[in-house]
Amino acid sequence: MALTEERVLEALRTVMDPELGKDLVSLGMVGEINLEGGRVDLLINLTTPACPLKGQIEADIRRALHPLGVEEVRVRFGGGVKAPEQYPIPGVKHVVAVGSGKG
Numbered sequence: 001m002a003l004t005e006e007r008v009l010e011a012l013r014t015v016m017d018p019e020l021g022k023d024l025v026s027l028g029m030v031g032e033i034n035l036e037g038g039r040v041d042l043l044i045n046l047t048t049p050a051c052p053l054k055g056q057i058e059a060d061i062r063r064a065l066h067p068l069g070v071e072e073v074r075v076r077f078g079g080g081v082k083a084p085e086q087y088p089i090p091g092v093k094h095v096v097a098v099g100s101g102k103g
Helices: 005-012 054-068
Strands: 030-036 039-046 072-079
Touching: 005 030, 005 054, 039 054, 054 072
Parallel strands: 039 072
Antiparallel strands: 030 039
16 A cells, blocks of 8 residues: 555554643644655654653654554654634633732
């Protein structure tokens, strides 16, 4: 079978974020996917750029893609998963917080 973006995404659905317990795809962490021959280049957007579990996530990605016949995997990490584009309160676009400066 040819290597396709859909097959890569399917494999990445088996890779779980160790802290959050959900897969990288459903968490929206998978950014760019570039395929060239037997090589896969990925951009993974972590919740924080200083994620201490980067190494484990990268190893899990490599293990998940190996059965697809991928010869080389290059993983780049970015920081910050995009927030969902919805307002927390339906119909409210702006919330103003007011505080007192009394000490």
